[in-house]
Amino acid sequence: MSESRSEQVLRVDAYPTHEVSGYGVRAGKPFPFGANVVPGGVNFSVFSDQATSMSLVLFKRGAPEPMAELDFPQEFRTGSVFSMTVFGLDHENIEYGYRADGPFDPVTGHRFDARQILSDPYARLISGRDVWGVEPDRDRAYQYRSRVCLQDFDWGDDTPLQIPATDLVVYETHVRGFTRHPSSGVTAPGTFAGLREKIPYLKELGVNCIELLPVFEFDESDNPRSNPETGEKLFDYWGYNTVSFFAPKAGYAATGRYGMQGDEFRTLIKDLHAAGIEVILDVVFNHTAEGNEFGPTISFKGLDNATYYMLTPEGYYFNFSGTGNTVNCNHPVVRNYVLDCLRHWVADYHIDGFRFDLAAILGRDLDGTPLPNPPLLELLAYDPVLRHTKLIAEAWDAGGLYEVGNFPAYGRWAEWNGKYRDTVRSFLKGDPGVTGELATRIAGSPDLYAGRGTAASVNFLTAHDGFTLADLVSYNEKHNEANGEYNNDGGNDNASWNCGAEGPTDDPEVNALRLRQMKNALAILFTSQGIPMLLAGDEVGRTQQGNNNTYCQDNELSWFDWNQVDDNAELLRFARQLIAFRKHHRELRSTAHPTGQVRDHVGLPDISWHGERAWQPDWSPDSRLLAVARCGPADDDVVYVAMNAHWEPHDLELPALPGHRSWHLFADTGATAPHDIRSPGGEAELENSGKYLIGPRSVVILVGRAPDPETS
Amino acid sequence: MTLSVKERRNKTGTVLVVTGEINSETSGSLLQSLLPLVREGRPLRIDLTAVTYVSSAGLRTLLVVYREAQHAGVAVTLHGVSEEVRFVMSATGFLDFFETGEAAAAARKPAVR
Numbered sequence: 001m002s003e004s005r006s007e008q009v010l011r012v013d014a015y016p017t018h019e020v021s022g023y024g025v026r027a028g029k030p031f032p033f034g035a036n037v038v039p040g041g042v043n044f045s046v047f048s049d050q051a052t053s054m055s056l057v058l059f060k061r062g063a064p065e066p067m068a069e070l071d072f073p074q075e076f077r078t079g080s081v082f083s084m085t086v087f088g089l090d091h092e093n094i095e096y097g098y099r100a101d102g103p104f105d106p107v108t109g110h111r112f113d114a115r116q117i118l119s120d121p122y123a124r125l126i127s128g129r130d131v132w133g134v135e136p137d138r139d140r141a142y143q144y145r146s147r148v149c150l151q152d153f154d155w156g157d158d159t160p161l162q163i164p165a166t167d168l169v170v171y172e173t174h175v176r177g178f179t180r181h182p183s184s185g186v187t188a189p190g191t192f193a194g195l196r197e198k199i200p201y202l203k204e205l206g207v208n209c210i211e212l213l214p215v216f217e218f219d220e221s222d223n224p225r226s227n228p229e230t231g232e233k234l235f236d237y238w239g240y241n242t243v244s245f246f247a248p249k250a251g252y253a254a255t256g257r258y259g260m261q262g263d264e265f266r267t268l269i270k271d272l273h274a275a276g277i278e279v280i281l282d283v284v285f286n287h288t289a290e291g292n293e294f295g296p297t298i299s300f301k302g303l304d305n306a307t308y309y310m311l312t313p314e315g316y317y318f319n320f321s322g323t324g325n326t327v328n329c330n331h332p333v334v335r336n337y338v339l340d341c342l343r344h345w346v347a348d349y350h351i352d353g354f355r356f357d358l359a360a361i362l363g364r365d366l367d368g369t370p371l372p373n374p375p376l377l378e379l380l381a382y383d384p385v386l387r388h389t390k391l392i393a394e395a396w397d398a399g400g401l402y403e404v405g406n407f408p409a410y411g412r413w414a415e416w417n418g419k420y421r422d423t424v425r426s427f428l429k430g431d432p433g434v435t436g437e438l439a440t441r442i443a444g445s446p447d448l449y450a451g452r453g454t455a456a457s458v459n460f461l462t463a464h465d466g467f468t469l470a471d472l473v474s475y476n477e478k479h480n481e482a483n484g485e486y487n488n489d490g491g492n493d494n495a496s497w498n499c500g501a502e503g504p505t506d507d508p509e510v511n512a513l514r515l516r517q518m519k520n521a522l523a524i525l526f527t528s529q530g531i532p533m534l535l536a537g538d539e540v541g542r543t544q545q546g547n548n549n550t551y552c553q554d555n556e557l558s559w560f561d562w563n564q565v566d567d568n569a570e571l572l573r574f575a576r577q578l579i580a581f582r583k584h585h586r587e588l589r590s591t592a593h594p595t596g597q598v599r600d601h602v603g604l605p606d607i608s609w610h611g612e613r614a615w616q617p618d619w620s621p622d623s624r625l626l627a628v629a630r631c632g633p634a635d636d637d638v639v640y641v642a643m644n645a646h647w648e649p650h651d652l653e654l655p656a657l658p659g660h661r662s663w664h665l666f667a668d669t670g671a672t673a674p675h676d677i678r679s680p681g682g683e684a685e686l687e688n689s690g691k692y693l694i695g696p697r698s699v700v701i702l703v704g705r706a707p708d709p710e711t712s
Numbered sequence: 713m714t715l716s717v718k719e720r721r722n723k724t725g726t727v728l729v730v731t732g733e734i735n736s737e738t739s740g741s742l743l744q745s746l747l748p749l750v751r752e753g754r755p756l757r758i759d760l761t762a763v764t765y766v767s768s769a770g771l772r773t774l775l776v777v778y779r780e781a782q783h784a785g786v787a788v789t790l791h792g793v794s795e796e797v798r799f800v801m802s803a804t805g806f807l808d809f810f811e812t813g814e815a816a817a818a819a820r821k822p823a824v825r
Binding site: 270 | 736768775806
């Protein structure tokens with residue numbers, strides 16, 4: 001038996017046919033692109049439509065100069081693809097790149113430069129920024145070095161969780177920031193391994209999906225500025241400036257210095273899945289770290305600038321991304337590249353979904369025109385490998401294209417619902433004339449997503465862009481001076497309110513109101529239809545000190561301070577119970593928009609709106625009170641949520657409940673802890689089931705159900 | 713850096729003492745040393761006290777040995793894993809497959825009592 005296991009299939013292509021620069025080689029296979037280990041050697045394959053010649057450049061790992069350069073023989077070219085199998089390589093100890101020669105004619109878009117060593121667009125590992133924050137040697141030849149990576153991770157029983165979209169509770173977090181603060185107590189702060197040690201916290205909080213800020217390789221040191229107040233170096237902390245799309249960020253791995261970031265990330269994903277938590281990646285296909293005509297040549301620019309980038313007729317870079325260049329996503333070759341990339345992350349890393357940054361760009365034509373039927377978005381929606389992944393769009397771009405509600409969905413795409421965020425924020429701070437729109441948002445935004453269902457709406461109040469929840473209730477203005485851009489960066493339209501004092505205060509009334517407002521926000525978020533997303537740390541009142549754009553801050557402005565888990569235990573408990581409540585009540589997670597249809601089993605409509613008087617919502621501009629009751633499709637409880645943004649209390653008349661049901665109190669943000677919230681199923685029956693006094697600026701959640709047996 | 717192995721036999725099994733680095737240059741020879749021992753069918757203890765580094769290829773070599781041993785019904789344990797090597801194995805998911813000396817010692821304590 002063991003003898004037969006060791007037998008190997010004989011292959012004629014396991015042997016070289018040529019010798020180039022002292023290495024045995026043979027014509028390679030055009031597919032798959034990238035560097036792939038094959039019997040006896042490594043198959044290298046790279047696309048360039050206009051290159052006149054291509055060389056493979058090999059380095060001993062970490063060496064300053066190449067150890068060999070192998071010109072691709074012309075007969076090894078298939079169409080626009082150069083491919084070559086090189087034999088006898090120690091693939092673990094080499095770094096590779098390409099030199100592409102061809103025309104340098106910027107007006108036609110060509111920017112070939114054979115002096116540059118180019119990274120492989122399909123490289124699955126990159127060396128060069130292996131340990132976070134280490135100042136690189138910028139004079140070193142070839143900064144971001146491609147490496148060969150095996151795809152042999154042992155996944156055991158791991159399989160996609162395929163949690164229904166409307167059952168998700170998404171938690172947006174930054175790999176480094178989540179555990180970098182010393183208070184995290186993990187073995188390797190700021191790493192995939194560190195995040196893995198925090199799985200019990202995520203499990204206890206109740207989220208079942210984490211959305212990671214970009215984990216594709218980027219250069220954190222690619223920021224020339226420093227904090228003008230402290231002199232501290234500023235970083236590219238968030239990672240939206242991609243250097244390599246197929247490679248995980250080495251600096252996010254404790255084992256990045258050994259080149260094991262791939263396995264470390266996979267191990268994290270495997271353990272998250274074992275804990276019932278999906279992984280969604282924030283992906284940034286709209287631009288790259290190569291900038292515009294003044295930016296560095298890393299890969300795309302030197303291989304085929306005119307194909308990969310959206311160029312003006314004069315050969316300049318369109319800038320719909322706001323970062324210098326725009327990737328030509330609907331060019332057929334680039335379209336296939338994006339598809340290959342996502343397939344790679346699904347097949348090789350078991351990723352469950354993707355959030356597409358500035359996704360409106362992916363709907364633009366080669367000349368920037370918005371397309372009614374963008375081929376890339378359709379391709380991703382129907383691809384068999386991506387069939388069960390979540391596809392989430394940030395449906396706007398820096399060129400002014402705003403497609404929230406109009407994003408081409410193909411039955412698959414969800415959207416970050418910026419209108420939900422704006423409406424709820426506006427309501428919370430007591431703006432007039434908002435109750436009507438609030439009702440629409442709470443119902444899953446049927447005005448935006450008719451025919452698409454509630455899963456089309458990712459509801460969020462905060463995200464990495466913008467204020468944290470604590471800052472939303474503590475600052476009227478942004479305070480971004482530490483970013484070194486004279487407070488000109490970050491959004492100005494935050495719909496925030498500081499509750500009476502700008503920033504930290506000793507005023508107990510202001511602090512009590514802030515805490516209540518945070519609870520109000522969470523209560524509305526987790527009882528709205530659609531997919532709720534929570535920004536990491538909001539459950540413990542994480543603050544960025546009023547900075548709404550900490551993209552460059554690798555310090556306590558960005559890090560999760562784990563001391564706050566104890567300091568803000570009251571808020572954390574509230575968030576945890578709300579998430580549990582949402583899981584407990586299917587009527588909050590229905591996939592279809594509510595219609596008002598009466599539920600036969602209980603005699604109430606699936607959704608009904610109320611005001612101070614039952615069945616009489618007040619839609620007038622000066623009303624700041626809205627209540628909603630929901631009934632599920634089966635013998636579910638009735639959930640009633642009253643939201644009072646008014647600075648006065650209101651005496652609520654509650655709708656009558658049929659049969660054996662009576663109203664029970666689940667949450668009242670106006671009550672002092674621990675009476676502010678109960679556990680699901682542990683609600684307290686109201687003494688008077690016909691009415692409830694809701695306090696100023698408060699949210700109340702009631703459950704209409706049969707009384708507990710002991711009290712009936 | 714080179715790798716050396718010394719084999720020592722006792723009544724309960726075989727001990728292989730490994731010294732040096734297990735990486736892509738040395739893992740082939742290590743595999744050549746380990747696989748015949750697995751095929752003998754005796755319990756195998758791999759002493760890594762003097763191993764300073766295990767690369768990605770080295771981890772895969774150990775896992776291949778584990779798989780072969782599992783298939784043959786042979787017990788393989790690792791001993792003397794340094795703190796750094798243990799962390800790397802844990803972070804990359806390889807530690808879960810192995811019984812390490814410390815775990816084996818802990819498992820034996822109830823029997824003693």
